[in-house]
Amino acid sequence: MSRDGWHEQVDSHDLLYERLKTYEGRPTAAPGTGKDLVNEPMIRHWCEAMGDTNPAYGGPDAIAPPTMLQAWTMGGLSGNTDRAGAYDELSTLLDGAGYTSIVATDCEQEYLRPLRPGDAITFDSVIESVSPRKTTKLGTGHFVTTRMDVRAGGELAGTHRFRVLKYAPAGRPPAPRPEPSVTPKRPRPVINRDNAGFWEGVAEHRLLIQRCTDCEVLRFPWLPGCNACGSLAWDTVEASGEGTVYSYVVMHHPPFPAFDPPYAVGLIELAEGVRIVSNVVGVPYDKVRIGMPVRLEFLKADEELDLPVFRAGGED
Incomplete structure (x- = not known):
């Protein structure tokens, strides 16, 4: 690639990133309302699926497991209506730049108050950050982090951050096969004081x-x-x-x-x-x-x- 071509490519990446940064702080979609109140049957089903027998999640003073935070915002099979927002625009922009693949990388939750049966849930989410262009083993792209604020009766109950990588897949040569005489070993277990x-x-x-x-x-x-x-x-x-x-x-x-x-x-x-x-x-x-x-x-x-x-x- 010529020096001029390289500069043109760098400039195009810089211009794209400037556009991506304008989406930070914008709502990913319209605010939403939980389809159901926090309720005992859903708590029971969750605990049975997870094998969680903590007594705090049953009885007259029960609370919901904190990790159910996002569950109360889900729209079910029918989805949440009127939820289109800036996230769809951002995804379209990245698709147009060649970053057509997506993979979830991690999520973080912060719990500020317990949720109890009868709580009415509302939530809203924003695009919290878009990273500069990164190169990973999967390919080159941008990490997009969204933050959802979950409220009960108008009071902030917790936050849910979700991060994805929108990327252009890397072209990889076939992995070399090991020599017949070499037997690869199984991964070693992670051993700590608890196990x-x-x-x-x-x-x-x-x-x-x-x-x-x-x-x-x-x-x-x-x-x-x-x-x-x-x-x-x-x-x-x-x-x-x-x-x-x-x-x-x-x-x-x-x-x-x-x-x-x-x-x-x-x-x-x-x-x-x-x-x-x-x-x-x-x-x-x-x-x-x-x-x-x-x-x-x-x-x-x-x-x-x-x-x-x-x-x-x-x-x-």
Whole structure:
């Protein structure tokens, strides 16, 4: 590229970014009203789906789980009407500049007051920031951050920030295949003070489940405190190894070193009542079924790493 061509390209990027910055602070859409009051049935369904038994979310003085903040703003299958705003304009501008792909990168929530059954929810959102042009492994584009303010009875209850990357996909050459003699290793688990005991058990081919020593509720994955009563005191019980497939997905893409897609990843409900995510082995990936009985075994992934997996008894 000539020097003049390079300068022209830089100038065009600068001009685009100047236009993008004008969208900061503008409403993403018209203000909205929650379709339902904060209510006990939705709280109960949420807690059941999340396996959250915290007593604060039930009873006469119940509050809603803070992480439900955005749920009260959702429009359901029919959506929220009259919500078009600056966000659609911004997306169209980025599409026109070649940034046609989008990926969510992260979200942040801040809780300022608890929500209780009967609260009427209102919300509004703005484009908080648009980043300069960034180059990532996915491609080159701009990070767009929106902020939603959620109010109960007119009082600010919390904020929800959501960030996406609008980008032009990078052209990538095919990844070189490893030499046949080189076997890539599985990713190492992140071991910290809260879960070290679990991995010590796995190294001994024991699947350990935490148990609260105050209320005796079992919990998995390992946590510093009890969801049921809040106690920090705990011991462990060893799983029998019996379980069933509660749910599963088949992984096709993207490929990772040391994995050979397609393969089945299951949410296994242990006989003790807790659930664990692991691989289902012993049958082809397309023969895995919900309700299928499985049995714990330990896979020696490499000389340094053993992993719990679950073997199905046979094919349908």
